Amino acid sequence: MTELLTAAQxxxxxxxxxxxxxxxGLELMERAGAGxxxxxxxxxxxxxxxxxxxxxxxxxxxxxKGGVALHPALPDSPQDICEQKKFRAVVLCGPGNNGGDGxxxxxxxxxxxxxxxxxxxxxxxxxxxxxxxxxxxxxxNAGVHRWDDNFIEDTLDxxxxxxxxxxxxxTGLTRLMPDDTERTWHGFVPRVFSWHQKDxxxxxxxxxxxxxxxxxxxxxxxxxxxxxxxxxxRAKIGHYLLAKGPPDGGTLWCGKxxxxxxxxxxxxxxxxxxLFDPTISTLTKFSDTHKYSxxxxxxxxxxxGRTGAARMAARxxxxxxxxxxxxxxxPAAQKEVAAQVTAIMLRQVGDATALAKVLExxxxxxxxxxxxxxxxxxxxxxxxxxLEAGRATVLxxxxxxxxxxxxxxxxxxxxxxxxxxxxxxxxxxxxDIAAKLEAVPxxxxxxxxxxxxxxxxxxAGCLVLFKGPDTVIAAxxxxxxxxxxQYERAAPWLATAGSGDVLTGFIAGLLARGIAPQQxxxxxxxxxxxxxxxxxxxxIAEDLPExxxxxLRRLLSRP
Ligand SMILES: NC(=O)C1=CN([C@@H]2O[C@H](COP(=O)(O)OP(=O)(O)OC[C@H]3O[C@@H](n4cnc5c(N)ncnc54)[C@H](O)[C@@H]3O)[C@@H](O)[C@H]2O)[C@@H](O)CC1
Ligand SMILES: [K+]
Numbered sequence: 001m002t003e004l005l006t007a008a009q010x011x012x013x014x015x016x017x018x019x020x021x022x023x024x025g026l027e028l029m030e031r032a033g034a035g036x037x038x039x040x041x042x043x044x045x046x047x048x049x050x051x052x053x054x055x056x057x058x059x060x061x062x063x064x065k066g067g068v069a070l071h072p073a074l075p076d077s078p079q080d081i082c083e084q085k086k087f088r089a090v091v092l093c094g095p096g097n098n099g100g101d102g103x104x105x106x107x108x109x110x111x112x113x114x115x116x117x118x119x120x121x122x123x124x125x126x127x128x129x130x131x132x133x134x135x136x137x138x139x140x141n142a143g144v145h146r147w148d149d150n151f152i153e154d155t156l157d158x159x160x161x162x163x164x165x166x167x168x169x170x171t172g173l174t175r176l177m178p179d180d181t182e183r184t185w186h187g188f189v190p191r192v193f194s195w196h197q198k199d200x201x202x203x204x205x206x207x208x209x210x211x212x213x214x215x216x217x218x219x220x221x222x223x224x225x226x227x228x229x230x231x232x233x234r235a236k237i238g239h240y241l242l243a244k245g246p247p248d249g250g251t252l253w254c255g256k257x258x259x260x261x262x263x264x265x266x267x268x269x270x271x272x273x274x275l276f277d278p279t280i281s282t283l284t285k286f287s288d289t290h291k292y293s294x295x296x297x298x299x300x301x302x303x304x305g306r307t308g309a310a311r312m313a314a315r316x317x318x319x320x321x322x323x324x325x326x327x328x329x330x331p332a333a334q335k336e337v338a339a340q341v342t343a344i345m346l347r348q349v350g351d352a353t354a355l356a357k358v359l360e361x362x363x364x365x366x367x368x369x370x371x372x373x374x375x376x377x378x379x380x381x382x383x384x385x386x387l388e389a390g391r392a393t394v395l396x397x398x399x400x401x402x403x404x405x406x407x408x409x410x411x412x413x414x415x416x417x418x419x420x421x422x423x424x425x426x427x428x429x430x431x432d433i434a435a436k437l438e439a440v441p442x443x444x445x446x447x448x449x450x451x452x453x454x455x456x457x458x459x460a461g462c463l464v465l466f467k468g469p470d471t472v473i474a475a476x477x478x479x480x481x482x483x484x485x486q487y488e489r490a491a492p493w494l495a496t497a498g499s500g501d502v503l504t505g506f507i508a509g510l511l512a513r514g515i516a517p518q519q520x521x522x523x524x525x526x527x528x529x530x531x532x533x534x535x536x537x538x539x540i541a542e543d544l545p546e547x548x549x550x551x552l553r554r555l556l557s558r559p
Contacts, residue, residue: 001274001481004237006215007171007445013233013267025130028262029097032232033104033134035260036206039230040163043258044202047087047162049112087162088115090155090201092184092224093135093144094168094210095122100131101206102167103138109163110142117155121147121168121181149184156191161201166224170207171214171236174444177222185211185222193225205229208238209253216448217241217250217470218441229254233264237273240482241449242470251470251486273450274481276473276522278555294323295365295512298358299505300349300382302372302398304333309371309397309501311337312541314344316505317368319545320524322512328358352381359389366392368508370399371501380409387412392511392520394418396504397425404428410460415476417462418507418517422500426466430456454478463517465507467500471525475518483525491532498541503528505545527551 005013017023041048091106093099099120106116124135124144138144145151156164168181177185191200203226208214211223217238231239239257242249297317301310310327318325328349329337338346349355358364367386373379380402386393387409393416395403400421403410410429413419419429427434430452437452449466453474457464466472469490471483485491506524511517531547532539 001277003234003269003272004240004275004482005234005269005272006237009269009272010171010233010236013264013269016267017264022265023263025097026133028232028264029100029130029134030104031262032101032206032260033108035232035262036101036105036165036204036230037108039228039258039260040202040204043228043256047202049085049087086113086115088159089117089163089165090152090161091116091118091165092152092168092210093118093120094170095120095127095131096169096172097128097131098167098170098172098206098210099127100134101170102165103131103134105165105167105206106142107134107138116142117145118142119145119147119152121178147180149180149187152184153187156187156201160199164201164203165206166204166210166226167206168210168224170210173210173213173220176220176442177211181210182222185224188224203227203255205254207231208236208250212238212250212253213441213444213446213448214238214250215445216441216451217248218444218446218448219248219253220441220444220446223253225253225255227255229257231257231259232262233259235259235275237448237450237482240275240470240484240486241472242468242486249470251484256487271478271480276481276483276526278523278526294321295514296324296326296363297322297366297368297505297508297512298326298328298347298364299508300355300367300369300373300386301327301329301333301337302374303330304336306372306374307333307337307340309498310368310373311340311344312498312501312545313368313371313505313508314341315542315545316502316548317366317509317512318343318505319548320506320509320513320527322366322509325509325512326364328355349382351378352385355382355385356389359385359391364391365514366394366508366511368394368396368504370394370396371504373398373402375401380406384409384412387414387417390414390416392416392418392517394420394504394507394511394521396420396500400425400429413460413462415462416511416517417460418465418511418521419456419460419462420465420467420500420504420507420521422467426452426456430459433459450474450480450482454480463521465521465525467503473518473521473525479518481522483522483529485529485532489529489533491529493537493539494529494532496539496541499528499532499544502541502544530555 093102110116205226209224214236238250299314301307326345436447453466453472457474457476469485474480510520530551531544535547
């Protein structure tokens with residue numbers, strides 16, 4: 001799993017490296033700038049010109065004399081560039097180290113023969129030392145425009161630019177975007193989003209689009225949208241959070257995120273949020289074959305005409321590898337269900353007493369309940385009985401609504417439970433927490449979906465999986481991961497009716513296999529997206545379990 005960092009964690013790693021004497025801040029800034037230039041040319045080789053497009057003429061000199069060459073080195077002067085189109089860039093620099101990175105990018109582009117115009121937001125006198133050093137180095141050969149949004153807009157309108165680099169604010173954004181940069185933003189949005197306009201410049205953000213809070217992905221009013229975001233060492237949490245959708249959300253503004261190594265060592269950060277990717281230890285559990293060692297999941301179905309959701313969950317549980325799956329069905333719905341399932345077993349469960357009787361059998365080691373269960377007293381009694389049994393239990397849909405309505409029921413949650421709310425259900429369950437998340441942010445770091453999910457998990461005393469394209473999974477002790485269905489894993493067709501029911505089944509199935517709640521929820525959510533990606537558009541929920549064998553085959557053949 002990849003760590004996603006907060007601004008404070010990134011600063012701590014940087015400070016430790018500098019204080020240990022391994023590297024200077026100036027060297028890190030040089031590597032960051034060189035990383036951005038490298039990423040630009042990797043993304044758009046046509047901008048690299050003839051000699052840097054990766055052919056034999058590729059350059060092998062260090063990016064900065066005396067520095068550590070982590071990125072392909074660049075020619076020292078325009079004379080080193082063979083005959084090529086004169087590329088043009090506008091670099092927007094801010095008052096901090098993000099701006100410092102911008103000055104490095106400007107210099108390195110200029111060294112490649114680019115025509116570069118730089119605008120500086122803020123007071124150069126107050127810049128931090130490394131940024132100021134790069135500002136002064138830039139001034140040795142070129143000038144800097146004072147920030148003026150009209151001038152920036154005119155410059156972009158009049159000239160045939162190839163690239164616009166946003167190095168205004170990075171991880172140090174602590175307040176709402178200032179009015180004058182916000183005005184510039186108004187000029188940017190239509191430009192960046194005119195995708196049809198073939199010859200428009202490429203927009204690149206250094207570290208994070210200015211205006212986006214790197215801890216939360218929230219838009220501090222005035223984010224600069226970009227095509228490519230180049231971050232350093234590790235991606236930041238804000239790159240992966242959508243918050244509450246446009247105009248919020250790092251993922252909306254980042255375009256594509258590339259992370260460049262700047263030579264910092266891995267540090268053990270106890271409470272880091274992780275981007276989920278399944279580990280081999282989880283996957284090896286799929287190769288053990290004895291059905292009785294794989295547990296027995298019990299999925300509770302609703303009444304007649306409402307059993308489809310539970311049937312899909314049961315199918316998901318079976319496909320994901322529960323040894324046995326039983327549907328607990330009200331007597332009136334038994335015929336309906338019996339006509340539609342084969343590998344899944346049935347038990348008549350008319351009420352909570354009947355459920356308690358079934359659960360006397362300790363072999364039922366996992367329960368899935370909620371999809372189309374109903375919202376009446378009988379359904380609430382079923383939820384109570386299921387929780388009192390103390391089994392690994394995933395609660396979704398109607399079960400969440402029932403929990404939200406009844407504090408005594410909510411109090412029965414225990415550490416083997418998994419709650420899987422979508423935004424609406426989350427709001428019903430945790431209205432005060434949702435209100436904090438929905439409040440318009442006024443400063444950075446802003447309250448995030450990660451903060452909200454962690455707080456909810458702590459309150460519930462169990463795992464919470466807060467759904468979305470940026471699914472956040474948090475445990476009561478603060479361990480937290482994001483399962484992203486964005487960027488190269490974007491699968492918007494996964495938002496189809498019944499998709500959540502299948503996820504409930506996947507989690508229940510993994511719980512039945514004895515996998516701990518956090519790992520079960522993370523793995524299930526990840527597999528859910530993989531199934532959708534494998535199937536592609538046109539997906540309906542029934543396809544998800546059927547896609548799982550392909551996904552598992554591919555995963556298990558991974559080296
Ligand atoms: N931390 C690290 O390890 C590294 C950081 N680097 C760069 O440094 C950046 C962080 O630098 P800084 O901490 O200096 O932060 P920034 O450069 O993001 O911004 C800080 C400056 O902006 C001002 N500011 C913040 N919010 C404002 C607002 N709303 N309106 C007006 N002014 C505002 C602050 O007062 C401060 O002057 C990173 O994003 C990255 O680009 C890189 O050079 C490489 C290494
Ligand atoms: K930026």
